[in-house]
Structure formats: structure tokens, C-alpha cells
Amino acid sequence: MLDHLDxxxxxxxxxxMIAQLVAGLMSHTVSAIAPxxxxxxxxxxxxxxxxxxxxxxxxxxxxLVSGTFIRKYGPARITEYCLLAYAxxxxxxxxxxxxxxxxxxxxxxxxxxAVQPAVNTMVSHHTQKSHLNxxxxxxxxxxxxxxxxxxxxxxxIAIHYDWQVALTFAAVIGAAGAYWCLTVRPDQDTYIDKxxxxxxxxxxxxxxxxxxxxxxxxxAFLSICYKGLATTALAYLVTYLVHRDFTLLFAGYAxxxxxxxxxxxxxxxxxxxxKINSSKAVxxxxxxxxxxxxxxxxxxxxxxxxALIVCIVFLLxxxxxxxxxxxxxxxxxxxPEGRVSEATGGADFFEDIGAIIIPVLFGLLVTHWDxxxxxxxxxxxATTIVTGCxxxxxxxxxxxxxxxxx
Numbered sequence: 001m002l003d004h005l006d007x008x009x010x011x012x013x014x015x016x017m018i019a020q021l022v023a024g025l026m027s028h029t030v031s032a033i034a035p036x037x038x039x040x041x042x043x044x045x046x047x048x049x050x051x052x053x054x055x056x057x058x059x060x061x062x063x064l065v066s067g068t069f070i071r072k073y074g075p076a077r078i079t080e081y082c083l084l085a086y087a088x089x090x091x092x093x094x095x096x097x098x099x100x101x102x103x104x105x106x107x108x109x110x111x112x113x114a115v116q117p118a119v120n121t122m123v124s125h126h127t128q129k130s131h132l133n134x135x136x137x138x139x140x141x142x143x144x145x146x147x148x149x150x151x152x153x154x155x156x157i158a159i160h161y162d163w164q165v166a167l168t169f170a171a172v173i174g175a176a177g178a179y180w181c182l183t184v185r186p187d188q189d190t191y192i193d194k195x196x197x198x199x200x201x202x203x204x205x206x207x208x209x210x211x212x213x214x215x216x217x218x219x220a221f222l223s224i225c226y227k228g229l230a231t232t233a234l235a236y237l238v239t240y241l242v243h244r245d246f247t248l249l250f251a252g253y254a255x256x257x258x259x260x261x262x263x264x265x266x267x268x269x270x271x272x273x274x275k276i277n278s279s280k281a282v283x284x285x286x287x288x289x290x291x292x293x294x295x296x297x298x299x300x301x302x303x304x305x306x307a308l309i310v311c312i313v314f315l316l317x318x319x320x321x322x323x324x325x326x327x328x329x330x331x332x333x334x335x336p337e338g339r340v341s342e343a344t345g346g347a348d349f350f351e352d353i354g355a356i357i358i359p360v361l362f363g364l365l366v367t368h369w370d371x372x373x374x375x376x377x378x379x380x381x382a383t384t385i386v387t388g389c390x391x392x393x394x395x396x397x398x399x400x401x402x403x404x405x406x
Contacts, residue, residue, distance in 0.1 A: 008187055009126030013135065015184050016119035017142035019079045022177035023115050024146025024259075025154075026086040027055065027108065029170040030093065031235045032154040032252055035242045036163045037093075037101075049363025051105045052235040056355035058109020064349045066114035067206050067342035074189025075118040080181035082118070085111030087174035090167045113352065116328070117344040122188055124332050124340045136332070137270025137325030144262030144321065147234070151255030155238075155248050206346035215334045216343060220350035222391070223327060225383045226287060228354030230320035232362045232380055233294055234258065237313065240373055245302040246309075257310050258317030265322020273326045280391055282326050287388025290319035291381040298377035358383075 030037065034048040070078050085107055092104035123139055150170070157166040210216045237258065241251035265286075273282040293316040300309055328344070335343030358380060365376045 009123075011184055012122040012126050012188060013139060015076065015079070015181060015188065016123050016139045018177055018180055019083065019115055019119050020139065020142040021146040021149075022083055022174055023086060023112065024143035025150045026083075026090060026146075026170050026174050027112055028147045028150040028234070028255070029090060029154050029167060030105075032150045032238055032255060033158040033163045033166055033248075034239050035248055035251075036155075036158050040163065041101075047102075047363075048235055048239055049232075049359040049366075051102050052231060052359040053356045054102055054105035055109040055112060056231065056352040056359075058106040058111075059113030060109075060349050060352040060356065062110045062113030063117060063345040063352060064113075064206050066117045066345045067339070069114070070118050070121055071193050074185060074192040075121045076181050076185040076188040078114055078118045079122075080178045080185070082111035082115045083174045083178040083181065087171040087178070090171045090174070093167050094164055109352075113345070113348060116348055117340075117342075120328060120332060120344045121340050125191065134270045134274055136329040137266045140266045140270075140321075140325035140328065141263045144259035144266070144317065147262070148256040148259035151238075151252045151257075151259065155252035159248065206342040207349060208346075209336070209339065209342050210346035210350065213334060213343075216331065216347060219327065219330055219334070220347050222283060222287075222387055223347065223351035224354035225387045226290070226320070226323060226327075226354070227351045228358030229290060229294060229380045229384050231355040232359045233290075233297065233316060233320060233377075235359055236362065236366075236373075237297075240297075241300070241309070243373070244300055244304075246306075250306065254309060254313045258313040259321075261314040261317030261319075262321035265318035266325045268318075269322045270325045270329070273329075279326050279330050283323055284388040284391035286319045286323035286326075287384040287391070290316065290323075291383075291385035291388070293319055294377050294381035294384075298374045298381075 030051060031048055034051075037043065038047050066078065089104040089108035089111070092107065093101050095101060119139065120136070123135065154166045154170065157169055210220055234255070237255050238248070238251040241254055242248055246254075269282050269286060273279045276282075293312060296312045297316060300312070331343050331347045332340050362376055362380060365379075366373055370376045
């Protein structure tokens with residue numbers, strides 16, 4: 001499936017995967033050691049929910065405006081700047097002040113929101129439309145690897161050295177990723193428009209593009225529900241397992257296992273979408289499965305089998321993050337010619353709305369109402385199960401097939 005890519009295509013895919021691996025590691029660094037941070041700095045249990053929502057608030061803002069900047073400065077340059085923003089945001093967590101640490105999530109989000117539009121622009125520029133589902137799913141497998149490294153390495157470093165050392169390690173990885181993007185800029189930033197004007201009107205293009213397209217709006221609504229659950233479940237996974245009296249190392253291992261599921265899911269769902277020629281069916285199955293996996297997660301007790309927990313978190317990762325490759329490919333396929341970055345940025349804006357609202361609500365409910373997590377997990381699971389069922393049973397089908405966009 002990769003034999004149709006030329007040298008620049010392979011370089012674009014490699015750069016995208018490196019960027020998403022590094023971004024995956026850094027964006028989950030704080031959540032991987034959240035119990036250590038909250039214990040040391042005496043934060044409340046809602047800290048990680050607020051921090052995560054700040055990440056996606058920043059991502060909302062940058063994803064909307066990233067298209068114009070990518071056209072003007074190039075996708076590799078923008079990716080480089082994003083990874084540097086990630087690194088700086090982690091170093092800001094050294095401050096012994098909750099406002100600065102939570103605010104650092106906003107800076108991390110500003111980098112996060114522009115990474116996907118930038119790397120999608122690079123890859124789509126060198127990929128045939130008939131291969132987008134699978135190629136984008138391959139690209140998306142890099143993020144789970146980064147999250148797995150966050151789950152394995154970051155808690156280990158935090159326990160054996162210090163959580164500040166763990167943050168420094170992640171920041172250095174981010175700087176290395178930024179340097180890689182610097183080296184490929186001469187090859188990948190050859191189709192920029194230096195005359196592109198950045199105006200208030202141009203910064204609204206991504207939003208207008210999505211709301212004017214029925215297909216993109218349907219994808220956007222779906223992503224609000226799916227991303228909200230996926231972000232919440234993974235952000236709280238380590239904290240939830242520690243709350244259930246499992247060790248931080250086992251909780252980090254469970255987070256890593258979920259990323260193995262993400263890796264397998266992204267390849268499987270991308271292959272299946274192309275095989276059966278129905279992205280709609282794949283997205284529906286993912287929504288139902290991630291909801292059921294979340295309900296199973298809510299049943300975990302301190303005496304639960306670790307093998308059972310591993311199976312549950314694997315399925316959670318397989319479904320809750322496995323859909324993103326198919327989703328990203330569909331956004332690119334339904335984007336007007338030459339406007340992949342704007343379409344991706346606009347769709348990611350709506351996707352991030354779910355990642356802003358649901359983690360905060362989850363944290364508030366857990367803190368003030370449902371300290372055992374059970375009913376709160378049921379509520380977020382219901383959103384994706386209902387959305388998946390609607391995709392299957394609506395009389396007017398939501399057409400998400402790659403042939404339509406060719």
C-alpha cells in the first residue's frame with residue numbers, strides 16, 4: 001500500500017508519524033503522572049479534567065486559524081513550532097502554582113490544534129485519494145506509540161527520580177522532534193503561498209468551510225461525542241485505577257496497553273473501511289464498542305483481575321482512538337481541492353469542543369457527586385452508543401464513502 005509513494009511522500013509520512021509520536025507522548029505526560037502532581041502540590045481530583053480541557057481549548061483556537069498559517073509558512077515549519085510549544089508548556093509545569101500549570105495546558109493545546117492540519121496537509125499532498133483511509137490510519141498509529149511511551153516511561157522516571165525529571169525528559173523529546181521538522185522544511189514546504197494575507201476574515205475560513213458542508217458537519221457532530229469520551233477516558237485512566245487502589249506503575253502500564261489497542265485499531269478500522277467501502281459502518285461500530293468498553297471500565301473494583309483490566313483497556317483503545325484515521329481521511333476526502341488544512345482545522349475545532357466540555361463535566365461530577373466514577377462513566381458512554389446507533393439506523397444514511405469524494 002506504500003509503493004505508490006515517492007521519496008517525498010515517504011518523507012512526508014515519516015515526518016507526520018514522528019510529529020504525532022512526539023505529540024502523543026507530550027500531550028499525555030501530565031495525565032500519566034497526575035496522581036504524583038496532585039499529591040505533591042495538593043491539587044484537587046478535578047485538576048486533570050480542568051488541565052485537559054485547557055489543552056483542548058487551546059487546540060480549538062489554533063485548529064481554526066492554522067490553515068492560513070500553514071499555507072503561508074508551510075506545514076513542516078508550523079509542525080516545528082507546535083512541538084516547541086509542547087516542550088515549553090511542559091517546562092512551565094515546574095511552577096509551584098496551579099494557575100500556571102493549568103495555563104500551560106492552554107499553550108500545549110495551541111500547539112496540539114495545528115499539528116493535525118499541518119501533517120495531514122503534508123501527507124495528502126503526496127497520497128492518492130483511493131489510498132487515503134489506509135495511509136491516514138498508518139499515520140495515526142504513531143500517536144498511540146507516543147502515548148504508550150508516556151504510560152511506560154513517564155511514571156517510571158517519576159517514581160525512580162522525580163516528576164520534574166519526567167517532564168524534562170518529555171520536553172527534550174519534543175525539542176528533538178522540532179529539529180527533525182526543521183531538517184525537512186526545504187523539501188516539504190515547497191508549495192507555500194508567501195503572499196497569503198492573514199486577516200480576521202481569513203482566520204474564519206476553516207469554520208465557514210465546515211458549516212457550509214453537510215458532510216463535514218455530520219463528521220463534526222460525530223467527533224464531538226467520540227472525542228469527548230476518548231479524551232476523558234484516557235485522561236482519567238491512570239487516576240481512576242490509582243483510585244481503585246492499583247499502583248501507579250500498573251496504571252501507567254494499562255495506559256500503554258490501551259495504546260496498543262489504538263495502534264491495532266487504527267490499522268484495522270482503516271483497512272476495513274477501504275475493504276467494505278463503508279466508513280459510515282466503521283465509525284458506527286467504533287462508537288458502540290467504545291461505549292461498551294467504557295461501561296466495562298466502570299465495573300472495575302480493587303479485587304478485579306489485572307488480566308481482565310488489560311483486556312478492557314485494550315478494547316477501549318482499539319475503539320476510542322481507532323476511529324480517528326478513518327475520520328481524518330473522510331475530512332480530507334470531503335475537503336475542497338487544495339483546502340485540506342482548512343477542512344481539518346475546522347473539523348478539529350468541533351472535535352475539540354467535546355474534548356473541552358466532557359472532561360470538565362466528568363471531573364466536576366466525580367468531585368461533587370459520583371466519587372466512585374460509575375454513573376459518570378455510564379453517562380459519557382451513552383453519548384457514543386447513541387451516536388453509533390444513529391449512524392446505523394437513520395433512514396437517511398450519512399454518506400461517508402471514499403468514492404464520493406473522488
